[in-house]
Amino acid sequence: MLCGIALVAARRTGVAAAASIEDWLPISPADLALADNPAEPGDDAMILYRSVRVDVSKATYGGEIVDEYVRIKIFTATGAQTESSRAIAFVKGDSKIKNLQARTIKPDGTVVNFDGQIFERPVAKSGRFGAMEQTFSLQQVDPGSIIEFKYTRAYGFGFHELAWTVSDELYTREAHFSIRPGSGTLSLNFRSTNLPKDALPQKQPDHSYAMQVHDVRGVREEPLSPPGHLLESRVEFFYSFPGSTVSSSDEFWKLVGEYWRGGGEYFIDKKHSLEKVVNETVSPADTPDQKLRKLYDRAQSVHNLDFENEKSEAERKVEKIKSNDNVEDLIKHNYGGSEQINLFFVGLARAAGFKAELAFIAMRDRNTFVSTSEDTSQLDTSLVWVQTDKTEYWLDPAAKFYPFGLLPWNETECKGLRLTAKVPEPIVTQQQSSGDSVTIRRVELEIAEDGSSSGTFEATFNGSTAAQRRTSLFNEDDLGRKKALEDDFKARLPAGAEVSVTEASDWNDNKKALVAKGTLKLSGFATTAGSHMLVPASVFASAYADSFNSTTRVNPIRFPQRFEEIDDFVMRTPAGYSVEAVPTLKPVKSGDLFNWSVDVSQHDGAIEIRRSFSLNAINFPSDQYATLRGMFMNIKANDASQIPLTSKPNAKPAAASAPSKN
Secondary structure, three states, rough: OEEEOOOOOOOOOOOOOOOOOOOOOOOOHHHHOOOOOOOOOOEEEEEEEEEEEEOOOOOOOOEEEEEEEEEEEEEEEEHHHHHOOOEEEEEEEOOOEEEEEEEEOOOOOOOOOOOOOOOOEEOOOOOOOOOEEEEOOOOOOOOOOEEEEEEEEEEEEOOOEEEOOOOOOOOOEEEEEEOOOOOOOOOEEEEOOOOOOOOEEEEEOOOOEEEEEEEEEOOOOOOOOOOOHHHHOOEEEEEOOOOOOOOOOOHHHHHHHHHHHHHHHHHHOOOHHHHHHHHHHHOOOOOOHHHHHHHHHEEEEEEEEEEEEEEEEHHHHOOOOOOOHHHHHHHOOOOHHHHHHHHHHHHHHHOOOOOOEEEEOOOOOOOOHHHHHHOOOHHEEEEEEEOOOEEEEEOOOOOOOOOOOOHOOOOOOOOOEEOOOOOOEEEHHHHHHHHHHHEEEEEEEEEOOOEEEEEEEEEEEEHHHHHHHHOOOOOOHHHHHHHHHHHHHHOOOOHHHOOEEEEEEOOOOOOOOOEEEEEEEEEOOOOOOOOEEEOOOOOOOOOOHHHHHOOOOOOOOOOOOOEEEEEEEEEEEEOOEEOOOOOOOOOOEEOOOOEEEEEEEEEEOOOEEEEEEEEEOOOOOHHHHHHHHHHHHHHHHOOOOOEEEEOOOOOOOOOOOOOOOO
16 A cells, blocks of 8 residues: 555555656656566566655645655556556645646557546545545556556645655565655654665755665555554654754653653642542452452543543533543543543552552554654553552553453553653563453254254353453444344354344443344255255354465464354254264364364254364464464364255154253
8 A cells, every 4th residue: 555644544545755746757668568577476566666755844834745656567457457546545634635647558658648537535444534535547457558647745834744655565666765854953863664675764965865665575465464554664754853862762761751650640649539539449358459459440430531432622511521630630520531540540559559550552453562663652552550469460440341350452462661660661461361252152043944044042252352342332322232243243154144133231341241142044054955954064154264265375463362262053953854974073273272173963853063262372473374274274164064964754853852051
């Protein structure tokens, strides 16, 4: 994805910069004749040339200017279809796209200039207010063609976050980047990640930076990959005052830690008020663990404003929402943001005699903490470290639906800093176990003679899997929650399944499991042929079974979390049908890291399938993909197994004894 200046990335945006957009460059006969990417044969397309030029010199009186020029060679029909439709991202009210030009160069050298319409539309699911994109489609794009486009992104007054996203989805043969800083007293600095070997921005005599790169591999989108920006090659620029650059990363984080800790200590510097809450909450007879649990619940009882939809200033005035200058305000108002709630818990724990500190981490579904980058935006979430005489705890009371001792999965195994009184201490949060996220499903189906089936289900979500649903559906009404659960079930059922959730209990009690009950109908569930019927050995598809269809892998494999799933399927056969044979399905196991097992049995008039799947590791290098894929293909094959039934003329169904629920 060509994305520029650390803005919202559309499908293929880019960066760019400086003076005027360069003229169309000549095209060599060799590039016109190029039939494949010699570095990565079989590619649908590749970037032959890209230029990104950033001019910040007018930021304080006119606005930054970014120019981009991209040339792409098309190799296949898929590449022609995909690359001919372009989208360039911008933020309404913040930047504009100007001087857009594009053209197609056919294999014989004929030029087809773009003269079509340019559309603007909001960027779906961008997460940023005002995120838009300009879209256009080039014509007469076929295998062998070259397409190129160029444009200017003009910003309004002031400085903006700057970044070169060097890599793209496509392989890049050659790319040039430059940035011209402003003329004031601020000094321009940079940090980089995943750059090609020997590639680094070089400072020029006029204080600008320039960089040239060759042969940059494309960032492939693959299931179960780390966050995309962690795989990209990037250069991020930032400003500092002359002489303010610290001498080492340790010194940088020491200064940051002092500043952050100072703000937190000021917020909770109300010892009397905190002791009053502690005395109202705990009993002298409580054990240390009991005290912490009660104080954790007290902190969670504070209304977390971050769980609400963003409100305008006018809405806040109507609802009389005031800011909290300190912990006394939080106690009085009984509301606050996530960091304030966690600071409140730090204060309560200290007032009760425990050691407690605030910590900041990089949530692993978004980022990873690299101290040498000296980038505070990496640390995007707070949590609390507490120590008793015997035990160390990592807790996040601001995570509304997570009970004591359970962190959100994306806050486990995360790097960050604990704000101690001296210097920030590097940390890694606790590891999650598969038992922290357990889903239990029980399905009872009646199979009809035409192969359709209907019945009931009950799903019990425990631990993290319950908390995730409670959190994501917090602002939904009962109808929205019901539909979300139904869609959740349908995603694992055969196509065309009808699901109706009739009951969902304990939405707000984070100490209890979340239980959903309902009915389902599966048309064409079993296959019939005369007096024979084939019944699938599974109702729900196993987790991640379709994430390993590809035979090759580039990126490392990262599962979101450790988990356990336990399924119990009971299927009653049609009257007069009996099981010909019960299939023997082999377990799929890799030590203690990966365990999938299934047991198929028959009772009078019923088939029972018990299946369990536990995953106890989440990070795997790409060279282990073949092994993982083999295991998941075996699971998929087991899921596709069939149980043969045969009908006997004039046979009477046996009285059905209820299968075990244990």
